[in-house]
Amino acid sequence: MERGSTIKELEVGQQASFSKTITEADVVNYAGTTGDFNPAHVNEEFAKDTMFKGRIAHGMLGAGLISAVLGTKLPGPGAIYISQDLSFRAPVNFGDTVTATVEVVDKNEEKNRVVMKTVCTNQDDKEIIVGEAVLMPPKE
Numbered sequence: 001m002e003r004g005s006t007i008k009e010l011e012v013g014q015q016a017s018f019s020k021t022i023t024e025a026d027v028v029n030y031a032g033t034t035g036d037f038n039p040a041h042v043n044e045e046f047a048k049d050t051m052f053k054g055r056i057a058h059g060m061l062g063a064g065l066i067s068a069v070l071g072t073k074l075p076g077p078g079a080i081y082i083s084q085d086l087s088f089r090a091p092v093n094f095g096d097t098v099t100a101t102v103e104v105v106d107k108n109e110e111k112n113r114v115v116m117k118t119v120c121t122n123q124d125d126k127e128i129i130v131g132e133a134v135l136m137p138p139k140e
């Protein structure tokens with residue numbers, strides 16, 4: 001089975017991305033999967049009176065696209081999450097196309113740890129989620 005990049009194979013500056021259009025079905029499924037039925041996501045009557053004037057996607061649903069890139073592309077299959085910080089800068093609206101991009105910013109070969117900058121943008125190139133992740137890349 002294909003494995004991702006090892007610590008030796010990873011290079012500072014390397015990037016990978018994954019894009020997905022977030023639909024109402026994604027939000028309903030995410031609420032059901034996680035139990036987060038916050039009315040800001042699932043109740044239009046409630047959400048229309050909030051600052052966003054309607055339902056928005058769960059922040060962690062958008063952030064989940066970061067995990068998708070890390071686990072399938074860079075480092076890729078076999079990578080293990082150690083930590084992730086996130087700042088939610090703007091909402092994900094239904095129908096938005098979110099692109100998660102990760103970039104290698106530092107690596108520690110001795111400890112087998114890689115630090116990645118993680119950013120999600122929308123279709124207008126607006127940064128909506130920014131943060132940093134630490135991963136343990138797969139071994140040979």
Ligand SMILES: C[C@@H](O)CC(=O)SCCNC(=O)CCNC(=O)[C@H](O)C(C)(C)COP(=O)(O)OP(=O)(O)OC[C@H]1O[C@@H](n2cnc3c(N)ncnc32)[C@H](O)[C@@H]1OP(=O)(O)O
Nearest residue numbers: 036038040041051056057058059060087088089090091092
């Ligand atoms: C628990 C779940 O069920 C709920 C969810 O998942 S909700 C979905 C996830 N969250 C979002 O979608 C929120 C997205 N964020 C925003 O829309 C905006 O950040 C905000 C509306 C929450 C805040 O914006 P605003 O009030 O306009 O803030 P300002 O632009 O006036 O900035 C003031 C200072 O705060 C800093 N700042 C703003 N947002 C963030 C952030 N998300 N993280 C860190 N810092 C933030 C901003 O830089 C300003 O700092 P300064 O030093 O004063 O310049």
